[in-house]
Amino acid sequence: MSAEVFIDTNVFIYHLDATDPRKHAVAEQIVRDGLATGNACISFQVVQECLNTATRKAEVALDTDAARSYMDTVLIPLLQVPASAALYHRALDVRARWQFSFYDALIVAAALAAGCSRLISEDLQHGQRVDSLTIHNPFRA
Template identity: 45%
Template sequence: MNGNYFLDTNILVYSFDSTFPAKQAEALRLIKNALHGGKGVISSQVVQEFINVATKKFDVPFSLQDCRKYFDTVLAGLCRVFSSLDLYKQALDIMERWGYSHYDSLIIAAALQADCEVLYSEELHHHQKIQGLTIIDPFRK
């Protein structure tokens, strides 16, 4: 392992959610560290999910210009795992072994392919270890 960590989509989404100031602050901290430290990773799935949420579910939806700006300044710099047949096969193995949904399994598989030590996500099992990867809910007190 190389100290890399993976940011699930919900981390990026919370960085824009002022309804939960503590979560927003933690999300912003994680993203800033990811960009400046070079250890943060996302996958193409996270890019797709974030743009979908930002354009459809934000209180003030992102425009295409907003999407392009965020893509250029944040998403593109962190995106290092892309869909592949190996990723899908690994996700199926994770589904079978640990019972996660297909999309959650793809996130876990992407984190493993990026050789991450930690996967930050609010929606998975806090402190679970999968093949050397530890899932952490950064918002949990």
């Protein structure tokens, strides 16, 4: 398992939601490139958060068939990091060392476990380095 880029949940939400055209276009490019190159990945947590948000909290919620289609064509092809005891232990270490919330630490731990050098996320500090990982916010103005 080795990808260069780990994509956080918010990218997929913007990919699904065209309310903000600029963020939607950025997300569209990230997802398209990730699928085309095979050089991007996500974890089980991103799948769960995306489906939860897209089916319950989104401006226009996806119905079951649309959610399943998105999962099968976009999320599952990028899924490389499953849940494991080792991942949870690493997340706790990341949380303690870097003072992230547990869920953010779990995303960072998954990106590190996948061997990624870049984490694309709107939720963390742009440019921050966590071991071999650099956080990149493509949505910043």
